[in-house]
Amino acid sequence: MLNPDIRPKVKNLIWRPLSHCLPTLAALYHRHVQINVFCPLCSSNVEDEYHVFVACSVAKSVWSMLNVADLSSLFVSSFEFWNYIIRNKNKEDINMAAMLFWTLWNNRNLKVWKDSCSPRLVLFNITITFFKEWNQAQALWTNCKVSNTTMSDRWTPAAEGRIKCNINAAVSQIEIMLYMD
């Protein structure tokens, strides 16, 4: 069901609406949290998974800018929508769609938790940038696997009298872009 090439973080995000696990406002209400369930971005409808990723005017705008899915077809759930993408789109479009799922959910969280959100064009640019970064990382990874690197992937202890500091870092333009507006 899920494309194995999709970044794990994004794959996890897509899996959650498909399993009805995302804490949308509608889901929280069903768990007896007394809240306003209308979409914080457009206020036009109840915020469930389908609304966040497909039916919201914000989502529709960015989907049409990306041109990877035809929203004129009628879908009744985010599961059905994702199923349509998997069955009808090529690998690039599937990955792009996955990136947009991620962008839309982050934008929604920004609104809910920080009362801020990005303009639609910025969401489009974030998705494209994320997609390009992912492709570059994939290409780099493929090259690493092909080349005979001598770098050891085994951890070794520090020499006596020294302290070893292990740092694992990743730099992305995405987080910067999300907080620019």
Ligand SMILES: [Zn+2]
């Ligand atoms: Zn909405």
